[in-house]
Amino acid sequence: MAIKKNMTLRKSKRNRIDGIDIFAHAFNLIWSLLILYPVLNVLARSFSGNYAILANKVTIFPVDFTLQSYAYVFENPRIIRSFGNALLYTAVGVTCNLAATVLMAYPLSKTKLIGRSFIMRAMIFTLYFNGGMIPTYMLVSKLGMLDSMWSLIIPNIIYTNNCIIMINGFRATPESLYEAAYLDGAGDFQVFIRIALPLAKATIASLGLFYFMGHWNDFFTPMLYLNTSDKMPLQVVLRNMLIEEEAIGRDPGAVSLTPEGIKGAIIFITMVPVMIIYPFVQRFFVGGVMIGSVKG
Structure with missing residues:
Protein backbone atom coordinates (compact mmCIF):
# COMPACT_ATOMS: atom_id res chain seq x y z
CA MET A 1 0.00 0.00 0.00
CA ALA A 2 2.84 2.37 0.91
CA ILE A 3 4.66 1.55 -2.32
CA LYS A 4 1.54 2.25 -4.36
CA LYS A 5 1.05 5.56 -2.54
CA ASN A 6 4.66 6.58 -3.19
CA MET A 7 4.31 5.73 -6.87
CA THR A 8 1.13 7.82 -7.06
CA LEU A 9 2.84 10.79 -5.41
CA ARG A 10 5.86 10.45 -7.69
CA LYS A 11 3.64 10.30 -10.78
CA SER A 12 1.67 13.32 -9.60
CA LYS A 13 4.89 15.26 -9.02
CA ARG A 14 6.20 14.30 -12.46
CA ASN A 15 2.95 15.41 -14.09
CA ARG A 16 3.11 18.69 -12.18
CA ILE A 17 6.68 19.29 -13.32
CA ASP A 18 5.73 18.45 -16.89
CA GLY A 19 2.90 20.95 -16.68
CA ILE A 20 5.26 23.65 -15.41
CA ASP A 21 7.73 22.86 -18.19
CA ILE A 22 5.01 23.11 -20.82
CA PHE A 23 3.86 26.46 -19.45
CA ALA A 24 7.44 27.76 -19.30
CA HIS A 25 8.18 26.69 -22.87
CA ALA A 26 4.91 28.16 -24.12
CA PHE A 27 5.55 31.44 -22.32
CA ASN A 28 9.11 31.66 -23.65
CA LEU A 29 7.89 30.90 -27.18
CA ILE A 30 5.21 33.60 -27.07
CA TRP A 31 7.61 36.11 -25.53
CA SER A 32 10.24 35.33 -28.18
CA LEU A 33 7.71 35.83 -30.96
CA LEU A 34 6.65 39.17 -29.49
CA ILE A 35 10.28 40.29 -29.45
CA LEU A 36 11.07 38.84 -32.87
CA TYR A 37 8.07 40.31 -34.70
CA PRO A 38 9.30 43.95 -34.81
CA VAL A 39 12.71 42.77 -36.03
CA LEU A 40 11.18 40.67 -38.81
CA ASN A 41 8.83 43.50 -39.72
CA VAL A 42 11.70 45.97 -40.09
CA LEU A 43 13.67 43.42 -42.13
CA ALA A 44 10.66 42.73 -44.38
CA ARG A 45 10.13 46.45 -44.99
CA SER A 46 13.73 46.85 -46.07
CA PHE A 47 13.15 44.30 -48.85
CA SER A 48 9.63 45.44 -49.84
CA GLY A 49 8.43 47.72 -52.61
CA ASN A 50 7.27 51.27 -52.00
CA TYR A 51 3.58 50.66 -52.67
CA ALA A 52 3.45 47.68 -50.30
CA ILE A 53 5.05 49.72 -47.51
CA LEU A 54 2.81 52.74 -48.02
CA ALA A 55 -0.27 50.50 -48.19
CA ASN A 56 0.82 48.84 -44.92
CA LYS A 57 0.77 45.37 -46.49
CA VAL A 58 4.10 44.26 -45.03
CA THR A 59 4.08 42.03 -41.93
CA ILE A 60 6.98 39.61 -41.49
CA PHE A 61 7.50 38.69 -45.14
CA PRO A 62 8.64 41.05 -47.93
CA VAL A 63 6.03 42.17 -50.47
CA ASP A 64 7.18 43.08 -54.00
CA PHE A 65 10.75 42.06 -53.19
CA THR A 66 13.36 44.69 -54.07
CA LEU A 67 16.90 45.70 -53.11
CA GLN A 68 16.49 49.41 -53.85
CA SER A 69 16.79 50.45 -50.21
CA TYR A 70 20.08 48.58 -49.82
CA ALA A 71 21.36 49.99 -53.11
CA TYR A 72 20.66 53.49 -51.80
Whole structure:
Protein backbone atom coordinates (compact mmCIF):
# COMPACT_ATOMS: atom_id res chain seq x y z
CA MET A 1 0.00 0.00 0.00
CA ALA A 2 2.84 2.37 0.91
CA ILE A 3 4.66 1.55 -2.32
CA LYS A 4 1.54 2.25 -4.36
CA LYS A 5 1.05 5.56 -2.54
CA ASN A 6 4.66 6.58 -3.19
CA MET A 7 4.31 5.73 -6.87
CA THR A 8 1.13 7.82 -7.06
CA LEU A 9 2.84 10.79 -5.41
CA ARG A 10 5.86 10.45 -7.69
CA LYS A 11 3.64 10.30 -10.78
CA SER A 12 1.67 13.32 -9.60
CA LYS A 13 4.89 15.26 -9.02
CA ARG A 14 6.20 14.30 -12.46
CA ASN A 15 2.95 15.41 -14.09
CA ARG A 16 3.11 18.69 -12.18
CA ILE A 17 6.68 19.29 -13.32
CA ASP A 18 5.73 18.45 -16.89
CA GLY A 19 2.90 20.95 -16.68
CA ILE A 20 5.26 23.65 -15.41
CA ASP A 21 7.73 22.86 -18.19
CA ILE A 22 5.01 23.11 -20.82
CA PHE A 23 3.86 26.46 -19.45
CA ALA A 24 7.44 27.76 -19.30
CA HIS A 25 8.18 26.69 -22.87
CA ALA A 26 4.91 28.16 -24.12
CA PHE A 27 5.55 31.44 -22.32
CA ASN A 28 9.11 31.66 -23.65
CA LEU A 29 7.89 30.90 -27.18
CA ILE A 30 5.21 33.60 -27.07
CA TRP A 31 7.61 36.11 -25.53
CA SER A 32 10.24 35.33 -28.18
CA LEU A 33 7.71 35.83 -30.96
CA LEU A 34 6.65 39.17 -29.49
CA ILE A 35 10.28 40.29 -29.45
CA LEU A 36 11.07 38.84 -32.87
CA TYR A 37 8.07 40.31 -34.70
CA PRO A 38 9.30 43.95 -34.81
CA VAL A 39 12.71 42.77 -36.03
CA LEU A 40 11.18 40.67 -38.81
CA ASN A 41 8.83 43.50 -39.72
CA VAL A 42 11.70 45.97 -40.09
CA LEU A 43 13.67 43.42 -42.13
CA ALA A 44 10.66 42.73 -44.38
CA ARG A 45 10.13 46.45 -44.99
CA SER A 46 13.73 46.85 -46.07
CA PHE A 47 13.15 44.30 -48.85
CA SER A 48 9.63 45.44 -49.84
CA GLY A 49 8.43 47.72 -52.61
CA ASN A 50 7.27 51.27 -52.00
CA TYR A 51 3.58 50.66 -52.67
CA ALA A 52 3.45 47.68 -50.30
CA ILE A 53 5.05 49.72 -47.51
CA LEU A 54 2.81 52.74 -48.02
CA ALA A 55 -0.27 50.50 -48.19
CA ASN A 56 0.82 48.84 -44.92
CA LYS A 57 0.77 45.37 -46.49
CA VAL A 58 4.10 44.26 -45.03
CA THR A 59 4.08 42.03 -41.93
CA ILE A 60 6.98 39.61 -41.49
CA PHE A 61 7.50 38.69 -45.14
CA PRO A 62 8.64 41.05 -47.93
CA VAL A 63 6.03 42.17 -50.47
CA ASP A 64 7.18 43.08 -54.00
CA PHE A 65 10.75 42.06 -53.19
CA THR A 66 13.36 44.69 -54.07
CA LEU A 67 16.90 45.70 -53.11
CA GLN A 68 16.49 49.41 -53.85
CA SER A 69 16.79 50.45 -50.21
CA TYR A 70 20.08 48.58 -49.82
CA ALA A 71 21.36 49.99 -53.11
CA TYR A 72 20.66 53.49 -51.80
CA VAL A 73 22.42 52.75 -48.50
CA PHE A 74 25.56 51.30 -50.09
CA GLU A 75 25.75 54.11 -52.64
CA ASN A 76 25.40 56.82 -49.98
CA PRO A 77 28.92 57.96 -48.97
CA ARG A 78 27.70 59.43 -45.68
CA ILE A 79 26.26 56.11 -44.51
CA ILE A 80 29.28 54.11 -45.67
CA ARG A 81 31.65 56.54 -43.93
CA SER A 82 29.65 56.45 -40.70
CA PHE A 83 29.60 52.64 -40.82
CA GLY A 84 33.39 52.61 -41.11
CA ASN A 85 33.64 55.07 -38.22
CA ALA A 86 31.45 52.84 -36.05
CA LEU A 87 33.60 49.79 -36.81
CA LEU A 88 36.80 51.72 -36.03
CA TYR A 89 35.53 53.21 -32.78
CA THR A 90 34.15 49.87 -31.63
CA ALA A 91 37.27 47.86 -32.49
CA VAL A 92 39.68 50.32 -30.84
CA GLY A 93 37.33 50.89 -27.91
CA VAL A 94 36.85 47.20 -27.11
CA THR A 95 40.60 46.57 -27.37
CA CYS A 96 41.42 49.44 -25.00
CA ASN A 97 38.60 48.52 -22.61
CA LEU A 98 39.68 44.89 -22.34
CA ALA A 99 43.37 45.76 -21.98
CA ALA A 100 42.71 48.29 -19.22
CA THR A 101 40.20 46.06 -17.42
CA VAL A 102 42.44 43.00 -17.48
CA LEU A 103 45.55 44.92 -16.39
CA MET A 104 43.66 46.48 -13.48
CA ALA A 105 41.76 43.36 -12.45
CA TYR A 106 44.70 40.94 -12.33
CA PRO A 107 46.70 42.65 -9.55
CA LEU A 108 43.48 43.41 -7.65
CA SER A 109 42.67 39.69 -7.68
CA LYS A 110 45.67 39.17 -5.37
CA THR A 111 44.56 39.58 -1.76
CA LYS A 112 48.13 40.37 -0.65
CA LEU A 113 48.40 43.44 -2.90
CA ILE A 114 49.33 46.51 -0.85
CA GLY A 115 46.56 49.10 -0.99
CA ARG A 116 44.08 46.68 -2.53
CA SER A 117 41.35 47.48 -0.01
CA PHE A 118 41.61 51.23 -0.66
CA ILE A 119 41.55 50.80 -4.45
CA MET A 120 38.53 48.48 -4.28
CA ARG A 121 36.63 50.95 -2.09
CA ALA A 122 37.50 53.78 -4.48
CA MET A 123 36.22 51.73 -7.41
CA ILE A 124 32.97 50.86 -5.66
CA PHE A 125 32.53 54.51 -4.71
CA THR A 126 32.26 55.36 -8.41
CA LEU A 127 29.21 53.09 -8.66
CA TYR A 128 27.28 55.50 -6.45
CA PHE A 129 28.85 58.85 -7.33
CA ASN A 130 30.46 60.22 -10.47
CA GLY A 131 31.69 63.55 -11.74
CA GLY A 132 28.62 64.26 -13.82
CA MET A 133 28.19 65.15 -17.46
CA ILE A 134 29.35 68.78 -17.39
CA PRO A 135 32.56 68.22 -15.34
CA THR A 136 33.39 65.23 -17.54
CA TYR A 137 32.86 67.32 -20.67
CA MET A 138 35.10 70.06 -19.27
CA LEU A 139 37.80 67.51 -18.44
CA VAL A 140 37.66 66.01 -21.93
CA SER A 141 37.88 69.52 -23.38
CA LYS A 142 40.87 70.46 -21.20
CA LEU A 143 42.67 67.27 -22.26
CA GLY A 144 42.21 68.24 -25.91
CA MET A 145 40.19 65.16 -26.80
CA LEU A 146 37.07 66.89 -28.12
CA ASP A 147 36.09 65.89 -31.67
CA SER A 148 38.43 62.89 -31.57
CA MET A 149 37.98 59.15 -31.29
CA TRP A 150 39.64 59.12 -27.85
CA SER A 151 36.84 61.18 -26.33
CA LEU A 152 34.61 58.13 -26.86
CA ILE A 153 37.06 55.69 -25.27
CA ILE A 154 39.24 57.22 -22.54
CA PRO A 155 36.51 58.64 -20.22
CA ASN A 156 34.86 55.21 -19.94
CA ILE A 157 37.84 52.97 -20.49
CA ILE A 158 37.03 50.86 -17.40
CA TYR A 159 33.57 49.97 -16.14
CA THR A 160 33.60 49.12 -12.45
CA ASN A 161 31.08 46.29 -12.76
CA ASN A 162 33.08 44.65 -15.52
CA CYS A 163 36.31 45.08 -13.57
CA ILE A 164 34.78 43.33 -10.55
CA ILE A 165 33.62 40.46 -12.77
CA MET A 166 37.13 40.21 -14.21
CA ILE A 167 38.68 40.20 -10.72
CA ASN A 168 36.48 37.30 -9.70
CA GLY A 169 37.27 35.58 -12.99
CA PHE A 170 40.98 35.63 -12.15
CA ARG A 171 40.26 34.50 -8.58
CA ALA A 172 38.42 31.47 -9.96
CA THR A 173 41.79 30.03 -10.97
CA PRO A 174 43.17 27.85 -8.15
CA GLU A 175 46.04 29.52 -6.34
CA SER A 176 47.96 26.24 -6.48
CA LEU A 177 48.44 26.69 -10.24
CA TYR A 178 50.14 30.03 -9.69
CA GLU A 179 52.30 28.59 -6.91
CA ALA A 180 53.36 25.66 -9.10
CA ALA A 181 54.33 28.04 -11.90
CA TYR A 182 56.42 30.15 -9.53
CA LEU A 183 58.15 27.01 -8.22
CA ASP A 184 59.03 26.08 -11.81
CA GLY A 185 60.80 29.41 -12.20
CA ALA A 186 58.10 31.42 -14.00
CA GLY A 187 58.01 35.16 -13.44
CA ASP A 188 54.97 37.34 -12.85
CA PHE A 189 54.64 38.24 -16.53
CA GLN A 190 54.88 34.60 -17.64
CA VAL A 191 52.26 33.55 -15.08
CA PHE A 192 49.97 36.32 -16.28
CA ILE A 193 50.36 35.51 -19.99
CA ARG A 194 50.50 31.70 -19.87
CA ILE A 195 48.19 30.86 -16.97
CA ALA A 196 45.93 33.72 -15.90
CA LEU A 197 44.81 34.93 -19.33
CA PRO A 198 44.14 31.52 -20.95
CA LEU A 199 42.14 30.29 -17.95
CA ALA A 200 40.10 33.51 -17.84
CA LYS A 201 39.31 33.63 -21.56
CA ALA A 202 35.60 32.88 -20.95
CA THR A 203 35.26 35.91 -18.71
CA ILE A 204 37.31 38.06 -21.10
CA ALA A 205 35.14 37.03 -24.05
CA SER A 206 31.98 37.85 -22.09
CA LEU A 207 33.27 41.28 -21.12
CA GLY A 208 34.36 41.82 -24.72
CA LEU A 209 30.75 41.30 -25.77
CA PHE A 210 29.55 43.76 -23.12
CA TYR A 211 32.02 46.40 -24.28
CA PHE A 212 31.22 45.72 -27.94
CA MET A 213 27.50 46.25 -27.42
CA GLY A 214 28.17 49.39 -25.40
CA HIS A 215 30.30 50.99 -28.12
CA TRP A 216 28.29 49.75 -31.09
CA ASN A 217 24.92 50.96 -29.78
CA ASP A 218 26.14 54.25 -28.32
CA PHE A 219 24.88 57.37 -30.06
CA PHE A 220 24.73 59.84 -27.16
CA THR A 221 28.47 60.01 -26.42
CA PRO A 222 29.44 60.78 -30.05
CA MET A 223 26.75 63.47 -30.18
CA LEU A 224 28.23 64.97 -27.02
CA TYR A 225 31.92 64.99 -27.91
CA LEU A 226 32.12 64.92 -31.73
CA ASN A 227 31.51 68.07 -33.76
CA THR A 228 32.55 67.06 -37.29
CA SER A 229 29.80 65.31 -39.25
CA ASP A 230 32.33 63.14 -41.11
CA LYS A 231 33.43 61.62 -37.78
CA MET A 232 29.96 60.56 -36.66
CA PRO A 233 29.34 56.80 -36.29
CA LEU A 234 26.47 54.97 -37.94
CA GLN A 235 24.29 55.07 -34.84
CA VAL A 236 24.15 58.88 -34.89
CA VAL A 237 23.28 58.91 -38.60
CA LEU A 238 20.60 56.29 -38.02
CA ARG A 239 19.20 58.21 -35.08
CA ASN A 240 19.00 61.39 -37.15
CA MET A 241 17.29 59.55 -40.00
CA LEU A 242 14.79 57.97 -37.65
CA ILE A 243 13.66 61.33 -36.30
CA GLU A 244 14.05 63.39 -39.48
CA GLU A 245 12.07 61.77 -42.28
CA GLU A 246 12.14 65.05 -44.21
CA ALA A 247 15.91 64.73 -44.60
CA ILE A 248 15.43 61.46 -46.50
CA GLY A 249 12.71 62.96 -48.66
CA ARG A 250 15.01 65.81 -49.72
CA ASP A 251 17.76 63.40 -50.80
CA PRO A 252 17.71 63.14 -54.64
CA GLY A 253 18.80 59.51 -54.48
CA ALA A 254 15.84 58.56 -52.30
CA VAL A 255 13.04 60.22 -54.26
CA SER A 256 11.61 56.89 -55.43
CA LEU A 257 12.03 55.22 -52.02
CA THR A 258 10.12 55.33 -48.75
CA PRO A 259 11.86 56.43 -45.53
CA GLU A 260 10.63 53.25 -43.81
CA GLY A 261 12.41 51.03 -46.34
CA ILE A 262 15.68 52.94 -46.03
CA LYS A 263 15.46 52.95 -42.24
CA GLY A 264 14.83 49.21 -42.25
CA ALA A 265 17.89 48.62 -44.43
CA ILE A 266 20.13 50.71 -42.18
CA ILE A 267 18.79 49.07 -39.01
CA PHE A 268 19.42 45.61 -40.45
CA ILE A 269 22.96 46.58 -41.48
CA THR A 270 23.68 47.73 -37.91
CA MET A 271 22.51 44.34 -36.66
CA VAL A 272 24.83 42.34 -38.94
CA PRO A 273 28.07 42.76 -36.89
CA VAL A 274 26.24 41.72 -33.72
CA MET A 275 24.76 38.65 -35.43
CA ILE A 276 28.22 37.70 -36.72
CA ILE A 277 30.07 38.12 -33.42
CA TYR A 278 27.49 36.78 -30.96
CA PRO A 279 27.57 33.09 -32.08
CA PHE A 280 31.33 32.97 -31.53
CA VAL A 281 31.10 34.51 -28.05
CA GLN A 282 27.92 32.75 -26.93
CA ARG A 283 29.70 29.58 -25.79
CA PHE A 284 31.82 31.66 -23.40
CA PHE A 285 29.03 33.97 -22.29
CA VAL A 286 27.15 32.02 -19.61
CA GLY A 287 30.21 30.32 -18.14
CA GLY A 288 32.27 33.51 -18.09
CA VAL A 289 29.63 35.59 -16.36
CA MET A 290 28.87 32.85 -13.82
CA ILE A 291 32.54 32.40 -12.96
CA GLY A 292 33.09 36.13 -12.65
CA SER A 293 29.96 36.71 -10.57
CA VAL A 294 29.93 33.80 -8.14
CA LYS A 295 33.56 33.26 -7.18
CA GLY A 296 34.33 34.82 -3.77
